[in-house]
Amino acid sequence: MNIFNIYLSGVGGQGIGLLSEIILRAADHAGHAAKAVDTHGLAQRGGIVVSQIRLGASAHSPLIPAGEADLAIGLERHEALRAMQTALRDGGTLAYYDTVLQPLPVRLGTAAEVSAEDVARAAATRSITVHAVTRPDIEDPRMQNVAVLAAVNRLGLIPGVEGEHYERAMDDLLKGAALEANLGLFRAAG
């Protein structure tokens, strides 16, 4: 297959690391040549967390060239828009969990909060397909990552990766009650 690039972004603490690891392993279970790289730095403290995944034998570096992501996954609205504008190609796909964790300038009153309409408008100008996910019934916000994953699976956004691959990956990485809860959400939301 040709290269398929996935750019993930969220806020420290939202579970981008686990989500990236699940997708990477699922892609491996699906038989893709897969590599990934995380960028954390200071991100653990409410900063931006980015992870990049590249599928296909002709992808060499784990870093996606600028504007060449086929799919951007965001776990927060501001980071979804940022990811779309820095990483996603024209005509690509954005899937994001539509929650807001206000960045500092918004809380200080020096910048405006990004609205869902802002995201949709910016996407439309570049023929980007947007899937905004919300699951108000989730009790633990740390499971929003799996809610987005379920949408990615349901919509078939990653070529060749099926539900069973994601579930095997979750089984590799989680155990006990956490595995049950996340699998339950993944299947219900799927």
Place this chain on the structure above:
Amino acid sequence: MATEVALGASLNGYLSTVFFKSVGLNVAADAFVQLSLLNLIGGMVVVLGDDPGANSSQNEQDNRHYAAMSYTPLLEPANPAEVYAYYKEAAALARSLCRPVILRLTTHVCHAKEKVAFAGWEPQTFENNPRFDAANGPYIPLTAAVFPKKRTALENLRKAERWVDERGLHTVTGHGSPRGVILSGMVALSVADALEGLPDRPDVLKLAMPYPMPSRVIADFLQSHAEVKVLEELDDTLEKDIKALAYDRGLAARVIGKADDEDWVGEYTADKVRDILHRTWPDMVPARKAAVEPLAPVPARPAQMCPGCGHRSAFHAIKKALPEGTITVADIGCHTLGFMEPYRMGEVLLCMGASTSMGAGLTLLNDTRKVVAFLGDSTFYHAGLPGIVNALFNRHNLTLVLMENGTTAMTGHQDHAGSGRNFNEPTDAIPVRQLLEGLGVRHIFETDTYKQAELPDLMRQALDVDAFSVVIARHPCMLLFTRNQRRKSGYVDRHVTIDQDLCTRAHVCVQDFACPSFTLAADGSVTVNPELCIGDGSCMQTCPSKAIIR
């Protein structure tokens, strides 16, 4: 410290490995630069994490200079599979030479993930057999011993060069183009991406060991190519070596190095490499299409102190006690984030343990402005003590605020000498206060940072002392604390809320105390985001109208 421990183990005959990031080698340098002069009978691998792009470091220093300065061979893998393979090569070479070998990794080699095939697991038994023998030395670096040891180190460089050559670790790919590229490490992957799909491509010589420069391999490559581009992240060490080799041997190949200052800056990603190669050979490598300009502005998202962080409470309270013009000095750690809006506390930062000594310098010829230094407890044990000893010995009049949270939070909650636990097992905690008293600090104040009424008062008292004073501002790391609480059965998430009838929209919570849990709506109303709030309540006493309730 770690380098010295690894050195000691190696002197007893054990293969040792020491890890640090780029600037960590500066701290270890006093020991490190001597290692290749010593007969390390067990061998030693130095795993070095350089940070081109300064993703999480103060600078992007190129530690290949340390390799050259200390005559230490340096292997440079490009991806996780090579890290595994080259570590084994480095260990074998270090054992064979009885000298250190550097395994240099860069940020996105360290953070990369891919499937790696491991060799079969062959458990080794390690004999408890300390083999230190002074006869293996000399281990005392007196003048008479230095010259023969240096000659051996230089001879070892030639041995390392031959060893890597014979192992066939340097690779040439291509189809006999008159143009060639010489590179090492992760730049190889960037170049492969940049050239992917192009009909006409330069040959690529990938060096497994860029220092010492493999003369034979490079001379062969220069002889078989008319133009050779050296693609080297950060500094131009290889370029200079290669140009010198070409000059000495009268080789006709045109060696193309760095063109401008930007070639020295930042990570050599596929995009950057593509731009450089296009500039070098525009007929061969087309320009990239222009970057997409963002249509909608997205507010920046700087890292923040976590909800409930004791440092936030400390800064909020201490700021009230500081006279106009006070100079505040930060150290390395989570509290460094205090330099940002709205706190602006700790406005100069250098390296680990530097705050007290920098603060001491700021008191010289300064009778008008108070000086306050901040220091985390982990750094206090690690590198903070000499600065405190200096402040006492030389009678520097400043106040040190020791931010004690019981862990090394910024880097992932490693235990430290005050935690009561080391990497392997429980250990005796070294108490902060007794250590300070033992050093002779006479003026020590301490409180929990959540005590917003008491902390400014203690701070004023400390500033009034006409001598070195310390305020221990204590509160456990709430990220770690909450994580541990969540693991317990029966844990219930808690959070505060805002009584909208009482709220006067003074915005102290969201803009002065500035916990990220508060959300500011366009109409000026403030709410609490339950996804972030941990219910610690540290904000409640900061609200002038007592509108925050739990």
